[in-house]
Amino acid sequence: MVLVEHRQGAVRDVTFEMLTAARKVVGCSEVEAVLFGDGCEAMIAGLASQADRVTYAAGPAFKDFNYEPYQKALVKLVAERKPAALLIANSAFGTDLGPSLAVALNAGLVSDAVAFTKADSGFAVSRGMYSGKLVADWAVGAEPAVIMVRQSSFKPEPASLSGEVVRWDAGDVVSGGKTKFLSLEEVPTTGIDITKATIVVGIGRGIKEEKNMALVKEFAQDIGAVLAASRPVVDAGWLPKEVQVGSSGKTIKPKLYIALGISGAFQHIAGMKGADTIIAVNKDPKAPIFAVAHYGIVDDLHKVVPVLRTKIKELAS
Ligand SMILES: Cc1cc2nc3c(=O)[nH]c(=O)nc-3n(C[C@H](O)[C@H](O)[C@H](O)COP(=O)(O)OP(=O)(O)OC[C@H]3O[C@@H](n4cnc5c(N)ncnc54)[C@H](O)[C@@H]3O)c2cc1C
Known part of the structure; x- marks a missing residue:
């Protein structure tokens, strides 16, 4: 049932x-x-x-x-x-x-x-x-x-x-009730639903500063992805809470998840390990994200992302 x-x-x-x-x-x-x-x-x-x-x-x-x-x-x-x-x-x-x-x-x-x-x-x-x-x-x-x-x-x-x-007749389900519905108040949202996206680019603390967000936003746009984030990025207010991936955020299963500058704490992994393909970019070869990634690039994301953008554009054309 x-x-x-x-x-x-x-x-x-x-x-x-x-x-x-x-x-x-x-x-x-x-x-x-x-x-x-x-x-x-x-x-x-x-x-x-x-x-x-x-x-x-x-x-x-x-x-x-x-x-x-x-x-x-x-x-x-x-x-x-x-x-x-x-x-x-x-x-x-x-x-x-x-x-x-x-x-x-x-x-x-x-x-x-x-x-x-x-x-x-x-x-x-x-x-x-x-x-x-x-x-x-x-x-x-x-x-x-x-x-x-x-x-x-x-x-x-x-x-x-x-x-x-x-x-089916449920009978009297109201008599003796102690609680009542008052109103539905919806939290304003940006309308982005990361649980439905096919390609998700996850941004972690490795992005370092808010001004660097422009780079990853353009990258996501180019490849038709939506942006998601680890908790520190959301806590910093660089992306809204509704795009946080992990145990206190959303669980997603996209076809492709690209983790940029995310260490791979278990609270984050809990929300994205079901992705069909996981690509991680992290400058630390020992970062736990590489244990769940299918492909890994050990380097500075600020160097890697522009190269990926160019290569993907070349392939797409
Ligand atoms: C109760 C609880 C619930 C939580 N829920 C969540 C949750 O839902 N989602 C979540 O994400 N976290 C959650 N957390 C937090 C979690 O424990 C981690 O602290 C968090 O996931 C770390 O985020 P991060 O990987 O972005 O940052 P960090 O752990 O700081 O990792 C940053 C990574 O970036 C790499 N890096 C740095 N600079 C560069 C660069 N230039 N290029 C490439 N790589 C670089 C570093 O090597 C590092 O691996 C929760 C914690 C608690 C206690």
Whole structure:
């Protein structure tokens, strides 16, 4: 069972990541997407091709996210369906809901999961620990296993199922509620989403000064990449927080990640090690980034970047 996460009328990518992961679980007979919302019917078609069943409950109680109605509805639905596992995104939304829901279900819970398989009894779930320095494997014996899935841990894949659509009555999910939704206040953003970019150029403290940012900005523009950063660059205010890669930033899986002047602290690696190809430029041959890079250049980035720019332009023309 996969809980559909949506915001302002759009299903969030993590839902499709979870549905893909669920379909791949060996021994899983059926994938059910569960959608709660007010006027959420428009989202059903996009889900029905991805799941064997889409169960939805619609009504004002689900207009805005509040963990209480979700929790009450899921306790009822889980009792009816008895799924082996319930997948919830490890998002702000999911972390609000998952733990108290697991308590209400008397179920086992693993948060921030990056992989899971069905075991003889229950599920085996992997999650990062100590800011991604370790990956720990957990056995969850009790059913359902509540698995809170880290965003960008799985690549969403298309599917062509024609899932049965079931309108389901959640009953009274409001009475006795102690919390209420007040408002959604969006943080102003630049609109850059590094989790969706194909090519990402990551900038680290090796850039030294803000004035040197012009060089890497032009480089990124030339090669059709978006700029991302390690934490010190964000802390210095040279790039916005929304482009920070790592355990306290975003997890990305681009086709190509070019790390410029980044040492490769484990908190940074946690956010980019899933890139298909990693190229690192660092003047220190012992920098830990080279342990995860597929290609490495040991030199001063201020010398290397202009050469790369020229070479790529030559090749492109
Ligand atoms: C709780 C916690 C959460 C954190 N979360 C994150 C996170 O989400 N993301 C993150 O990135 N960090 C995070 N950090 C910080 C992390 O531990 C590192 O301090 C940080 O990643 C280092 O950034 P850096 O590699 O840019 O800088 P440094 O470690 O200072 O490395 C700079 C590198 O640049 C190289 N260099 C210097 N000059 C040049 C040059 N001219 N040309 C080429 N190379 C050069 C150096 O050899 C060095 O390897 C977190 C830390 C904590 C404690």
